[in-house]
Amino acid sequence: MTTNNKVALITGITGQDGAYLAEFLLDKGYQVHGLKRRSSLFNTDRIDHLYQDPHEPDRRFILHHGDLTDSSSLIRIIQQVQPDEIYNLGAQSHVAVSFEEPEYTANTDGVGALRIVEAIRILGLEKKSRFYQASTSELYGLVQETPQRESTPFYPRSPYAVAKLYAYWITVNYREAYGIYACNGILFNHESPVRGETFVTRKITRAIARIALGLQDCLYLGNLSALRDWGHARDYVEMQWLMLQQDHPEDFVIATGVQYSVRQFVEFAAAELGIRVRFEGEGVNEVGIVAKVEGHQAKVKVGEVIVKVDPRYFRPTEVQSLLGDATKAREKLGWTPVTSLRELVSEMVLADYSAARRDAMVQLAGFKTLDRHE
Ligand code: NDP
Ligand code: GDR
Numbered sequence: 211m212t213t214n215n216k217v218a219l220i221t222g223i224t225g226q227d228g229a230y231l232a233e234f235l236l237d238k239g240y241q242v243h244g245l246k247r248r249s250s251l252f253n254t255d256r257i258d259h260l261y262q263d264p265h266e267p268d269r270r271f272i273l274h275h276g277d278l279t280d281s282s283s284l285i286r287i288i289q290q291v292q293p294d295e296i297y298n299l300g301a302q303s304h305v306a307v308s309f310e311e312p313e314y315t316a317n318t319d320g321v322g323a324l325r326i327v328e329a330i331r332i333l334g335l336e337k338k339s340r341f342y343q344a345s346t347s348e349l350y351g352l353v354q355e356t357p358q359r360e361s362t363p364f365y366p367r368s369p370y371a372v373a374k375l376y377a378y379w380i381t382v383n384y385r386e387a388y389g390i391y392a393c394n395g396i397l398f399n400h401e402s403p404v405r406g407e408t409f410v411t412r413k414i415t416r417a418i419a420r421i422a423l424g425l426q427d428c429l430y431l432g433n434l435s436a437l438r439d440w441g442h443a444r445d446y447v448e449m450q451w452l453m454l455q456q457d458h459p460e461d462f463v464i465a466t467g468v469q470y471s472v473r474q475f476v477e478f479a480a481a482e483l484g485i486r487v488r489f490e491g492e493g494v495n496e497v498g499i500v501a502k503v504e505g506h507q508a509k510v511k512v513g514e515v516i517v518k519v520d521p522r523y524f525r526p527t528e529v530q531s532l533l534g535d536a537t538k539a540r541e542k543l544g545w546t547p548v549t550s551l552r553e554l555v556s557e558m559v560l561a562d563y564s565a566a567r568r569d570a571m572v573q574l575a576g577f578k579t580l581d582r583h584e
């Protein structure tokens with residue numbers, strides 16, 4: 211593998227995007243440093259395949275303990291690493307949880323971004339360290355225009371989105387005030403087999419695989435009619451990198467331009483295993499019959515998924531519909547997403563089906579597995 215002598219620092223390296231981005235940058239020859247929070251259990255499942263023992267010489271993958279709520283750790287790590295590129299992906303990223311932990315979310319997701327750009331300034335790295343901020347389609351919230359593009363006004367609808375609004379503007383401000391090469395990637399939802407289990411797509415694919423194998427009874431969901439523009443995380447991290455390779459820093463919307471409902475996502479996922487969906491609960495009462503997919507039907511034990519609407523998953527203020535227009539990224543970065551929603555669903559269901567089969571074997575051997583409804 212070739213090296214390009216560039217050094218990147220990724221906050222949120224243990225998360226979904228951090229894992230894909232680290233892999234992408236290592237392939238490009240970067241030395242990759244990651245900020246990892248202290249936790250009482252190992253929290254590096256998604257990046258364990260990249261791990262290099264600290265005793266190995268010439269390591270290109272190095273983790274540092276730190277936290278976005280702790281300036282001292284950020285300044286120390288940035289000083290030590292002297293990164294050419296900083297990708298700020300770390301966040302309390304769950305919208306529903308942000309209503310329960312609003313202050314922590316503001317501190318991590320909002321002020322966290324400030325701490326990094328301020329560290330760049332304190333350390334005199336304005337001309338060296340380029341900065342990428344993980345901004346979000348949640349900024350559009352109560353949408354003012356469809357589809358949403360870079361010029362669409364923001365109207366955040368959760369403590370998460372309000373915190374990210376601060377991070378968005380502090381990124382713009384430090385670019386204008388201090389000449390830092392700083393960009394916002396306004397990313398619409400993107401998913402993968404390593405998506406956190408409590409986001410709706412992964413919750414669905416995981417539950418459907420487990421229900422199919424008789425490990426779980428039903429799937430509880432909230433708002434089935436929410437519409438999202440879902441892409442694949444693997445496609446989206448390339449854009450994060452591209453944004454930092456331009457002559458001038460700019461903000462970009464990244465999206466597929468295609469929108470589906472949560473209900474449709476359930477139907478597509480069930481179709482992968484050739485099983486039917488029955489929706490029950492407030493305002494829903496219908497049976498969705500879905501096509502069989504050759505190869506999986508024979509292995510499925512249960513032929514029907516029951517989806518129950520549980521109001522506990524409703525949000526105090528909901529973002530009902532998001533649809534992005536990534537024309538600027540297409541034209542200026544030459545970026546287009548390659549994975550369709552059906553391909554994404556298929557990859558996620560098959561990965562969760564394999565995991566569920568392992569759990570089924572564990573149960574057969576007489577051990578318990580936990581049935582979570584979160
Ligand atoms: P994840 O939730 O999978 O990952 C979040 C990462 O942030 C994890 O590594 C987590 O660590 C880390 N983290 C959380 N709190 C702190 C903290 N206080 N200090 C340091 N690190 C912390 O998110 P994604 O990978 O999906 O998203 C990456 C970024 O992109 C996030 O900022 C998210 O808000 C944003 N975004 C995501 C979109 C998506 O659809 N995925 C769309 C638009 C924006 P740990 O593993 O220990 O929990
Ligand atoms: P989102 O993702 O809020 O868009 O934020 P999530 O998958 O949590 O919700 C998408 C939509 O599905 C509805 N929904 C449910 N959501 C969850 N989590 N659990 C349920 O049971 C459920 N039932 C219905 C939600 O109400 C919502 O409308 C994600 C995160 O990755 C953010 O960090 C990121 O900024 C945005 O995407 C873009």
